[in-house]
Amino acid sequence: MDKTKYAWETGEVLKGIGVVEQNILNIGTVLAVARENVSMFPKIVQSQNVVREVLTLIQSLDIERKFKHFMSEEFEMLFSSIPTNALVKILMNTEQFLKEFLVSELFEEVIKHLGMGSRDLLTTPNSISEIANHYLIEGTLSKTTFHDGTAGYGSTAIMFAKKAENVHLALQERNILAATVLSLRLFLQETKADVAVDDIIQNPVYVVGGKLEQFDRVFMAPPFGLRLTEEQQMDMKHDPFNRFIYGIPPRSQGDLTFLSCGLSATKVDGKAAFLLPAGVLFRGGPEKEIRQRLIDFDVIESVVALPSLLQPYTGMKTVLLLCNKNKPSNRKGKILMVNAESFSINNKREITIPKEKIVQINDIISSGKEVEEVSRFVHNEEIQLGQLTPEKYIYKAETQVSEFGTISIDMDELNRVPTKALSELVDFYRGYNASTKDEDENGEYAVLKISDIQDGEVHLDKLTRYSIMNNAKIDNNRIQQGDVLLSVRGINRKVALFTSDREDVLMSQNFAGMRCGQSLHSRFLQLYLESPIAQFYFDKHTSGTTVMTLSMKDLKDLPVPVLPLEDQLKIVDAFEAEQRKITEELALLTKRQKELKLEVYAAMGIDKALIIQ
Structure with missing residues (x-):
């Protein structure tokens, strides 16, 4: 008998009847009743009102009243609306499988099996929980407090409780359905915890004497892509617990809100781990300022870039931010970057991090081991613009070039080449932000787009013309003969030398224009920008969520070989x-x-x- 079969057969009974999350809750309710009353199931299924018999047993469970009330409501709403035979099948199936398996084992399989078929149910993958918990458990005392303010189904918290001795779990979850499933998991696994139902941002529940309760260990894996309201941002500025000392996140990208909430609940000698979308590591604006303040406070101990698709139905890259408010002396002033993006396997059913790779990641974090192309310490002063993406500091020294295929770069040899920053050799100008409403076939100006460059040549015959009314600064975007153009938006970098003497051509905002000084030949610069060395540099400095972009700062810092002009x-x-x-x-x-x-x-x-x- 296979416990996966239980999950499949029970799920099939309810297939198409309720949403996945409700079905998980109702099957969990049956298992909770079965934990102490399974011997009564043969008698219950023969009664005149099966639903009523089960509802009576729900009330006798040692589960908090608000959760039992919600369980009863959901159970009665579902099973009173479908034939009794469906519930009978589930009860009898449960009774049979409990002869070989524990109730907790069956419920875990139900969550895993049904959850894989839902695009809305995103639980923290076990591999991530193992990495986070290994970090958090190190250094724990005989009695430890653990807090998760976005607990969901509580996968990480329950795993922590199993591995740590004498731990008190203080959990909060805003969704009553998820919180009830969490309570069922705790009950079935005989794990004690406090579970509060409320929004961690609006109303942190664990408050003592008007101050946030402080915990030894904190973990949060919040829902991604939080959008804040203007009212929420205003509340943050006047937060009674001063949780947002690192800064106020932007309205459109509120993910770092949860990090502020979590760190504010972490003891002065405590540790915290956060599973967040990778964009929090490199986006500009207020998020950059928050990252810089975290760096200044020296609370980030490690950043772990994780493989994509660990969570089904989302290709979003994720990272673990591991924070320590009392870093050991040998780790102060630096951050351990770990690039584990390639550490995944596809076992057909799901993408996971294999056990040996989890062990390797844990060993790297624990020992501070620097492994080539995987991990290295980056000193705080080395970090520019608050950029915390591990791949910016750890990478394979190779690039893909259409002409040559894969090319490896000998970094030692490259570092011996005398260079100057590109900003010392050229003047830069930016492109014109063209709007389709200004398109006019008889317009005064033509605007060069990325598609107008093919194989390093500028094709002027099909340029789109524009009528530009406010042209006071138009000369700043006008291309001159001999200028070198580089596309800075998109995946590929296109390079071209403008050889025409036309004076009506402007550059779109997708380009950076370079006008060479007396010590640099424009054609030489074009050849260098097309080289594998420059392309390698661009690959490692291009970032973005929706549109990949090479920043002007990184372009200005590009090292260019220093040769006499005659050479x-x-x-x-x-x-x-x-x-x-x-x-x-x-x-x-x-x-x-x-x-x-x-x-x-x-x-x-x-x-x-x-x-x-």
Whole structure:
């Protein structure tokens, strides 16, 4: 007998009747009743009112009253509206399977099996819980307090309680259905905990003497993509518990709200872990300021970039932020970056982190081990613009180039090359933010778009024209002959040299324009920007959630080889002379290839039937 079969068979009985979360709750309710009354099930199924018998037993369970009330309401609403035979099947199936399995084992399988079929049910994957708990359990005392303000179904909290000795769980969850399922899990696993139902942002429940209760360990895996209201932001500015000392998140990206709530509930010598979308590590605006303040307070001990798709139905990249308010002396002033994005396997049913990789990650975090292409310490002063993405500091020294395939970069050799920052060699200008409402085929200006550049050449014949009324600063966007153009938005970096003498062409906002100074030849710069070295640099400095972007700061910092101008000219002249020769030879070969095919057609006797236009 397989416990997966129980989850499948029981789920099939309710398939198409209720939503997944309600079905999980109702099956959990049956299992809770069965924990102490399974011997009564054969008698119950033969009674005149099966639903009423089960409802009576629900009231006798040692579960908090508000949760029993919600269980009873949901149970009666479902099973009073469908044939009694459905409930009978579930009861008898449960009675059979409990001869071989524990109630807690069956419920865990139900959550796993039914949850995989729901796009709305996002539980914390076990692999992430294991990594977070390994970090949190280290250094715990004989008696430990644990808090999760967005507990959901409580996977991480329950795992923590199993591994830590003498722990008190203080959990909060705003959704009554999720909180009730959590209470059922705790009950079935015989784990004691306080479970409050409320919004952690609006009303943190664990307050003592008008102050937030402080916990040894805190974990939160909040729902992603929180959007704040103007009222919520105003409340944060006047928060009675001063939870938002790191800053107020933007209205459209409120994920760091939960980090502030969690850290404010962490003891001065406590640790906390947060599962968040990767965007919190690199987005600008208020989030950048919050990250910088976290760095200044030196509370981030490690950032772990996780593989994609660990949670079904979402391709969003996620990270673990591991925080310590009392970092050991050998870790102060630095952050351990861990890039575990490639540490996943696909076992057909789901994508997971294999056990050996979890062990490796835990070992790296515990021992502070630096592993090539996986982990390294980054000193706080090394971090610019609050950028905390591990891949910015840890990466494979290789890049993909269409002409050559995969190219490995010898970083030691590269570092020996004398260079200057691009900002010392060129003047930069930005593109014009063109609007479709200004398009006019008789307009005064033409705007160059990314699609107008092909194979390093600017195609001027099909440029979109615009009428621009407010053109006071239009000269700032006007392209001049000899300018080098680089696309900075999108996945690929396109490079082109503007050779035309036209004065009516502007650059779109998707480009950065570069006007070379006296010490840099524009064609030399174009060749360098097209090189695998520059492309490797661009790959490692491009970031974004919806649109990948190379920042102007990173572009200005690009190292460019320092050569005398006369040497640059020699390189360019030699390249272009050889390039012209190759082009001519290719044209001759192409012509000969056509002639050869015509000879073949003649030999076949079909040439006279062909009329080549």
